[in-house]
Amino acid sequence: MDRGKLDEIIDKYDGDASSLIQVLLEIQREIHWLPKEALERVSQRLDVPLSRIQHIATFYKAFSLVPKGRHEIHICMGTACHVRGAQRVLESVEGLTGIRAGETDADLKFSLETVNCLGCCALGPVMEIDGKTYGAMAPSKTSEVLNQYE
Amino acid sequence: MPRINSPAELEELRKEILSRRDPHRRCISLCSGSACHAARSREVAVAIQEELKKQGLEGDVELRRTGCHGFCERGPIIVIHPEGICYLKVQPEDVPEIISETVKQNKLLERLLYEEPGTGLKIVHESDIPFYKNQQRVVLGSNGSIDPKSLEDYLALGGYSALAKVLFQMSPDEVVEEVKRSNLRGRGGGGFPTGRKWEESRKAPGDTKYVIVNADEGDPGAYMDRSLLEGNPHSVLEGLVIGGYAVGAHQGFIYVRQEYPLAVENVGHAIETAVEKGLLGKNILGSGFDFEVKVHRGAGAFVSGESSALMTALEGKVGEPRPKYIHTAIKGVWDRPSVLNNVETWANVPLIINKGADWFCEFGTDTSKGTKIFSLVGKITNTGLVEVPMGTTLRQIIYNIGGGIPGGKGFKAVQTGGPSGGCLPESLLDMQVGFDELSQAGSMMGSGGMIVMDEDTCMVDVARYFLEFLTDESCGKCVPCREGVRQMLKVLTRITCGEGKEGDIQLLEELAEVAKEASLCALGRTAPNPFLSTLQYFREEYEAHVREKRCPALSCKNLISYYIDPEKCKACMNCLRKCPAGAVTGGKKVVHVIDQEKCTKCGTCFEVCPSRFSAVKKISGQPVPVGVQQGGRTRG
Numbered sequence: 001m002d003r004g005k006l007d008e009i010i011d012k013y014d015g016d017a018s019s020l021i022q023v024l025l026e027i028q029r030e031i032h033w034l035p036k037e038a039l040e041r042v043s044q045r046l047d048v049p050l051s052r053i054q055h056i057a058t059f060y061k062a063f064s065l066v067p068k069g070r071h072e073i074h075i076c077m078g079t080a081c082h083v084r085g086a087q088r089v090l091e092s093v094e095g096l097t098g099i100r101a102g103e104t105d106a107d108l109k110f111s112l113e114t115v116n117c118l119g120c121c122a123l124g125p126v127m128e129i130d131g132k133t134y135g136a137m138a139p140s141k142t143s144e145v146l147n148q149y150e
Numbered sequence: 151m152p153r154i155n156s157p158a159e160l161e162e163l164r165k166e167i168l169s170r171r172d173p174h175r176r177c178i179s180l181c182s183g184s185a186c187h188a189a190r191s192r193e194v195a196v197a198i199q200e201e202l203k204k205q206g207l208e209g210d211v212e213l214r215r216t217g218c219h220g221f222c223e224r225g226p227i228i229v230i231h232p233e234g235i236c237y238l239k240v241q242p243e244d245v246p247e248i249i250s251e252t253v254k255q256n257k258l259l260e261r262l263l264y265e266e267p268g269t270g271l272k273i274v275h276e277s278d279i280p281f282y283k284n285q286q287r288v289v290l291g292s293n294g295s296i297d298p299k300s301l302e303d304y305l306a307l308g309g310y311s312a313l314a315k316v317l318f319q320m321s322p323d324e325v326v327e328e329v330k331r332s333n334l335r336g337r338g339g340g341g342f343p344t345g346r347k348w349e350e351s352r353k354a355p356g357d358t359k360y361v362i363v364n365a366d367e368g369d370p371g372a373y374m375d376r377s378l379l380e381g382n383p384h385s386v387l388e389g390l391v392i393g394g395y396a397v398g399a400h401q402g403f404i405y406v407r408q409e410y411p412l413a414v415e416n417v418g419h420a421i422e423t424a425v426e427k428g429l430l431g432k433n434i435l436g437s438g439f440d441f442e443v444k445v446h447r448g449a450g451a452f453v454s455g456e457s458s459a460l461m462t463a464l465e466g467k468v469g470e471p472r473p474k475y476i477h478t479a480i481k482g483v484w485d486r487p488s489v490l491n492n493v494e495t496w497a498n499v500p501l502i503i504n505k506g507a508d509w510f511c512e513f514g515t516d517t518s519k520g521t522k523i524f525s526l527v528g529k530i531t532n533t534g535l536v537e538v539p540m541g542t543t544l545r546q547i548i549y550n551i552g553g554g555i556p557g558g559k560g561f562k563a564v565q566t567g568g569p570s571g572g573c574l575p576e577s578l579l580d581m582q583v584g585f586d587e588l589s590q591a592g593s594m595m596g597s598g599g600m601i602v603m604d605e606d607t608c609m610v611d612v613a614r615y616f617l618e619f620l621t622d623e624s625c626g627k628c629v630p631c632r633e634g635v636r637q638m639l640k641v642l643t644r645i646t647c648g649e650g651k652e653g654d655i656q657l658l659e660e661l662a663e664v665a666k667e668a669s670l671c672a673l674g675r676t677a678p679n680p681f682l683s684t685l686q687y688f689r690e691e692y693e694a695h696v697r698e699k700r701c702p703a704l705s706c707k708n709l710i711s712y713y714i715d716p717e718k719c720k721a722c723m724n725c726l727r728k729c730p731a732g733a734v735t736g737g738k739k740v741v742h743v744i745d746q747e748k749c750t751k752c753g754t755c756f757e758v759c760p761s762r763f764s765a766v767k768k769i770s771g772q773p774v775p776v777g778v779q780q781g782g783r784t785r786g
Contacts, residue, residue, distance in 0.1 A: 018466035021449050025408055052467075059468045059625075061450030062408055078370035079565065079601045080527035082615050088753055095730060095750075115409070116452070116619065119373035120188040121527035122222040122534065133188035140728050140754045 001031050001038050010045045017046045021056060024063060032068040069104045069111040071149045073097075074128040078117030081124035085138070089125050090114060092139035096146055109149070153428035155436040157314040160305075167306050176211040176253060177231040179294060180240075183218030183377055184412050190241060191226035197245040205249050214303075217293040217381015217416075220535040221281050224264070229276055229294065236276040237262035267531075267553065284550045286513065287537045288521050289497050290374075293381035298416040301423045304384040310429055312500035313388050316395055317437040320503075325396040326352055329499065332507035333519040338364055338455075338492030339570070339596050340672070341518075341585035347489055350479040351397040354487035359399040362464070362483070362490040363390055365406035365413065366448045366455035369568030370619065372599035374523040374535050375493035379406065379413040382497070383420035387443065389499035391430065394441045397489055401442050405460050408447040418445055452569075452623035456671050457490045458482075459625070470625045471671035492597065494523055514540035518584035522598055528565075529604040531556045536600075538583075545579040548602060559604040562703075563687070567596030569616045569623075570676030572683025573609060592683040594676070608705035609688040610695050614642040616680035624673065631674025634665040638681060647708045650696035655685065700771025707751045710770045713778050714755070716741045718765035721784075725755035725766060741783040746774060 009026045013019035023046070027038055034057055043050045057063045075090045094100055097110050104111040118126050123135025127145065134145050154160050178198060182191050195215055202208050219227045224238035230252060237248065237259065244262060251257040264273040266280070273279050276294070296303040304310070316325050330345025351359060363386060367375040379386055390402045406413055421443050424430040432440050446464055453459050454469030461483045463469030482488025498520060502510050513520050518540035524547060526536050531553030538547060544564060548554065555561050563573040566583075572593035574581070581587055585595045603612065617639040626632045638661045641654050662678030669675045685692060694700045701709040714725070714734075719741045726734040726742050733749040736742035742765075744755065759766040 016466075018464070020466040021463065022447060025447055025449055048466075055468050056449075059451060059470075060448075063449065079599070079615070080371045080533070082370075083528050083601065083603055083607050083612075085753075091750075092730065092752060092754075116368065117370035117373070118188075119376055119410075120185040120222070121371055121373070121525070122185060122225065123188055124527075126188070135188065138754075138757055139730070139752045140758055143730075 001027065001035065003041070005030070006038055006041050007045070010042065015045055017048050020046055020048055020053070021060070024053070024057060028063055032072075033064040033066060066104065067108065069108045071110050071130055073110055073112045074115045074118070075101070075112070076116075076118045076124065076126040076128070077114045078119075078121065078124070080117075080121035081126055084124045086125040088139050089127060089137045089142060092142045093127070093146070096143055110146075153426070155428060157318055157435060160310060160314055160435060164305050164308070164311075167302050171306065174232050176207075177214055178211060178253070179214040179216045179229045179231065181217075181219045181225055181227040181294075182215040183222075183225075183380055184410070185218065185222040185373070186225040186227070187412070189225045189239075193242045194226050194228070194240055194245060197242040198249070201245050201249045204246075205254065207249065207253065211253060214295075214297050216296055217298050218290075218377035218535065219276070219294045220287075220290060220377070220537075221279070221532065222535070223531070223533040227276075234275045234277070236264065236274065236279070238264055281532050281534065281536075281551055281553070284546065285537050286521050286539050288501060288513075289385075289494065290378065290523055290535060290537045292385070293377065296382055298381055298383055299419055301384065301420070301427060304382070308504070309384055309500075310388055312503035313391055313429065314435055315503055316392050317435055317439055322352065322396045322398060325392060325503070328507050329396070329502060332502045332510040333517075334495065334498055334502060334510065335518065335585055336492060337494035337498070337522065337597065339568075339594070341595055344491060344495055347477075347479050347491070348393065348397050350477060351399075351487040351489045354480040356486055358401075358486050359397055360483050360486060360488040361390055361393045361397060361399045361402045362460070362488060363402070363404040363406075363496055364455060364457070364460060364490050364492045365404060365410070366460060367407065367410075367493070367597060368452040368455045368623075369597050369599045371527045371601045372525045372568060372597045374525050374598055376410050376413050377535055378493050378497050378523075379410070380416050383413075383417040384424065385497045385500060386417070386493055387420055387424055387430070389496035390443065391434065391441050392499050392503060393489060393491070393496065395439055397487070399489070400440050401444070403464055403483075404443060404445045405448055405464060406445060408449060414445065414447060421445070451625075452619075453625045453671070453673050456673060458671070460490065461488060470627055471673070473670060494598075515582060515584045515587070517586050522583070522595070524583075524598045524600045526552050526600050526602070528601040529555055529559065529607070530602040540584050541582045543580050543582055544574065547583070547600065548579070552602065555602065555604050557604075559606065561602070562605050562607055563603045563609065563612075563684075565593075565601040565603065565612065565680075566599065567594035567679070568599050569619050570594060570672065570679055571596050571599070572679045573603070573612060573687065574683070575687040592679065592686055594679070606703055606705060608646070608701050608703040609684040609691045610642065610701075611646050611703075611705055613681045613684045614639065614646050617642055617677065620673065620677045624677075628668075628670035628674060630665045630668040631670065631677060634661050634669075635674065635677045637661055638665070638678065642681070645692065645695045646701075646706045648695070648699045648706070650699075652696065654696055655692055659685075694771070698771050702770070704768045704770050706770075710751060710768055711746065711774050712744055712749060712751065712753070712756060713746075713767055713769070713774045714742050714744055715765050715767055716743075716778055716783055718763055720763050720765070722760065722763070724758045724760065728754050728758045730754060739784050743779060746779070
């Protein structure tokens with residue numbers, strides 16, 4: 001991420017230290033992870049110790065300290081999806097991609113995450129890839145969906 | 151748009167808006183909440199716009215993209231006004247016909263209407279559908295007639311009149327008194343009386359005070375706050391400004407999960423337009439009262455929804471809870487008096503001010519007043535958001551509104567209150583739903599999640615599921631929660647894996663007692679609830695797992711086996727082709743057999759075996775029958 005874009009985000013919040021989480025969220029949204037250089041710059045500009053930034057970046061689920069794959073798979077593990085068999089959907093996707101929840105594959109194709117509720121419980125079990133929702137998932141349907149992604 | 155400088159100008163504007171609106175004009179309202187977006191509501195909107203243009207109706211027919219209508223099971227939903235024709239599960243392909251037949255010629259499309267199960271009777275109007283008919287939608291009801299991006303829509307329904315009333319006709323003390331008299335209790339979980347919280351903050355020393363909307367809705371399976379904030383953001387804002395005036399705050403915060411992008415967008419837009427119109431900012435409606443609102447996005451941590459943790463997060467720090475020897479109403483954000491209420495609580499405030507505390511008290515039970523929105527999900531026919539007066543029974547909600555359990559399965563339990571709540575069995579279905587009633591039964595109201603479970607749901611696994619969630623979300627600050635809940639999870643996982651030992655249940659009970667008594671915040675104190683309530687009502691399931699290594703619901707993977715009944719197998723190749731582990735052997739005309747060594751118990755064979763054959767069997771606590779493991783038998 002280039003320095004100019006980074007400064008632009010920080011400036012938007014007037015360099016206010018209480019906006020730290022908001023700044024990190026914008027960086028995350030922009031490039032899908034938080035590189036070390038970016039965190040150092042944020043630390044310097046907002047005058048917040050790097051250790052506190054690390055604390056926040058590891059505490060919240062929205063942040064990643066490693067680069068993400070081209071496609072982000074979210075599998076809903078909310079209660080409604082759980083009782084409709086989300087665990088089996090997750091296991092099937094783990095089997096097909098060869099990665100576990102929280103990981104990214106070696107050629108940066110897929111990142112797999114579980115989420116606690118996407119709030120479309122009527123469609124459960126739900127899988128979301130790059131923002132597109134696939135409802136009524138079952139282990140027998142996952143490979144067909146994953147095959148659509150290059 | 152010019153500023154509104156007095157209540158009189160507000161009323162004038164309202165009259166002007168209403169005079170411009172022809173009640174007989176055709177308007178198509180389309181549900182555009184997040185759940186319907188997932189069901190292609192965006193594509194439907196585009197199709198409607200294109201089709202109106204194509205059929206020469208552009209300008210004559212209005213398309214209003216509203217918030218969530220609540221009946222998510224059948225989304226996307228459209229309602230065609232003025233007749234109020236309601237079509238369900240509308241897809242882009244249906245749109246040309248809807249415009250040419252219904253909009254142009256008033257002809258009904260039978261296939262898109264609601265069909266009453268059993269009788270097959272078609273229902274035309276939304277309000278006649280049993281799902282809606284048995285509700286009392288005082289808070290959620292406006293969602294269907296408001297475009298959340300349109301302040302005019304909200305004003306047309308009488309919006310901001312409560313704000314004008316408090317600023318010009320009521321003293322802050324009178325506002326607090328009215329809310330106290332209504333007995334409104336917090337809709338986010340604890341059920342603390344809202345008026346008392348306000349009074350405490352109002353009386354607390356200090357000039358700078360804050361009011362906060364908690365929209366960090368984290369309970370899995372609950373999305374009523376999102377739907378309100380997305381669908382009717384001005385009602386929440388109006389409540390917040392009223393609260394600010396009552397406690398003497400000039401700054402408000404809306405803490406909303408970043409996982410709710412549409413809510414962030416709609417509330418941000420609502421703030422901008424309210425500022426432009428002088429309904430927020432300096433000198434609101436010419437009253438001299440100043441009030442500002444900031445949106446703070448949460449970055450994904452369940453515990454940050456706890457009041458003290460949320461306030462720490464607002465300061466830009468890690469959202470961890472702190473001991474609350476002094477209430478946050480007195481020492482909250484930056485140690486200043488801070489009132490934090492949940493989205494639904496704030497949305498109730500303008501209604502109470504406009505219609506009065508007495509009106510509000512007409513709904514509900516002795517100790518729980520008003521209505522409550524529940525998110526009815528899980529193994530239920532009609533998934534959706536349901537608003538009913540407090541005191542409605544679980545049976546009414548699940549059967550009369552929810553339509554019961556699908557697939558002819560039996561009801562087992564309903565889980566309320568999110569991860570801190572509990573599971574209630576069939577014997578309690580006639581219980582009236584209220585804050586105290588639910589707590590007494592070992593569950594809680596929480597934010598109003600209601601997850602229905604049928605006979606296929608294993609209650610031990612449900613307890614394990616919630617403890618896994620809570621272990622993951624525990625911030626780790628205090629030992630009883632960090633270590634105790636983790637150990638509980640370990641034991642429960644052992645039990646669901648078939649490695650439970652005698653004494654495990656007692657060990658869990660001991661751990662539960664410590665976590666309940668000694669944890670720092672509500673997350674740890676209530677973490678044992680899912681275990682305790684399932685043990686209270688479903689002890690026999692725990693015992694079957696521990697003693698017989700059997701899962702009565704046939705759900706725990708390590709305790710079940712699949713096999714194919716050779717008498718029923720028609721050698722159709724379905725399961726053989728689909729098995730991801732290659733564990734099914736056989737062939738065309740050769741009866742299929744599951745290799746138990748290779749089987750990963752994913753259940754694919756069970757799922758794909760045609761129901762007319764039902765050859766794949768699932769068993770627990772007993773060995774696979776002898777004989778079914780021999781291959782080679784042919785099927786003619």
